[in-house]
C-alpha cells in the first residue's frame with residue numbers, strides 16, 4: 001500500500017551544522033528538490049561519509065522551498081551520527097528524500113496535538129509549522145531528558161490543565177503563535193513539567209471540554225515506550241492518534257524488507273515496511289506489547 005511519491009537523490013551542501021548540549025546537532029542542507037516536496041513525517045536518508053555503505057534515516061524538521069533548504073536535528077548515538085556531527089559548512093552529502101508517508105494534516109478544522117520526545121521532536125516542529133501556515137490549530141508538547149536543542153522562552157499562552165510552573169516553551173514556536181509546553185525528568189530544566197510528555201499532554205486533554213476534545217487529533221514521534229504511552233492516551237480519551245516510528249532501516253526505499261512492522265487493519269494482519277508504508281501509522285493498528 002505504498003503511497004510514496006518521487007524520491008530525489010541530491011548532492012546537498014551543508015550550510016550550517018550547529019552543536020547543542022548532549023551531542024545534539026542542527027544541520028541545514030541545501031537540497032532544493034527535497035525541500036520543494038518535503039512533508040511533515042517524511043525523512044531523508046543521508047550518506048554519512050563518502051563510500052559509506054549504509055545511509056542513516058533522519059526526519060525532516062523544517063523545509064524552506066524558497067531557500068531550497070531542509071533542517072534536520074540529530075543526536076550522536078553511534079558511528080554514523082558521529083560522522084554527521086563532523087560535517088562543516090560547505091561539505092557535500094548525498095541525500096535521498098523526501099521518503100515515507102507523511103502525517104495527514106489536511107483537516108485544518110481539527111486541533112492537532114503534536115507530541116514529540118527527544119529526536120522525535122523534529123517532525124512535530126515540521127507539522128506545527130505547516131499547520132500554522134495553513135491557518136490550522138497546532139499545539140506542541142515536547143519531552144527531553146537532556147537540554148532542549150532550541151532557544152527557550154516563557155510562554156504567554158495560558159493552557160488548560162497545565163501547571164503554571166511549566167511555563168517554558170520553544171521560542172521559534174512562541175514567536176509564531178504556536179502554543180507549546182515542555183516536559184522533562186531532569187530537575188535542572190527549569191520551567192518544564194516534571195514528568196513524561198504523555199502525562200503533560202494528558203493534563204491538557206483532561207481539562208478540555210468534551211466538544212473541544214472531540215476535535216483533537218494526536219500526532220507523535222519519539223522512543224517506543226513514549227509512543228506506547230501516547231497510544232494509550234489516545235485510547236483513553238477516544239482521540240485519533242498517529243505515530244511515526246523511528247526503527248532500524250537498511251535501504252529505506254522499500255527494497256529489503258528490513259524494517260517490517262505488523263499491523264492490524266480492517267481487512268486483517270499485514271506486514272508493512274516502515275520506510276515506505278510508514279513511518280506514520282494509525283496507533284490503533286500497531287502492537288504495543
Ligand SMILES: Cc1cc2nc3c(=O)[nH]c(=O)nc-3n(C[C@H](O)[C@H](O)[C@H](O)COP(=O)(O)OP(=O)(O)OC[C@H]3O[C@@H](n4cnc5c(N)ncnc54)[C@H](O)[C@@H]3O)c2cc1C
Nearest residue numbers: 056057058059073074075077078079080081119246247248
Ligand atoms: C524514519 C526515521 C527517522 C529518524 N529521525 C531521526 C532524527 O530526526 N534525529 C535523530 O537523531 N535520529 C533519527 N532517527 C534515528 C537515527 O536514524 C539513528 O540514530 C541512526 O541511524 C543511528 O546511526 P549511528 O550509525 O550513529 O548509530 P549505530 O551505530 O547504527 O547505532 C548506535 C545505537 O543506536 C541504536 N539505533 C540505531 N538506529 C536506530 C534507530 N533507527 N532507532 C533507534 N535506535 C537506533 C543502535 O541500536 C545502537 O544502540 C530516525 C530513524 C528513522 C527510522
Ligand code: FES
Nearest residue numbers: 250252256257275
Ligand atoms: S529499510 Fe529496506 S524496505 Fe524498509
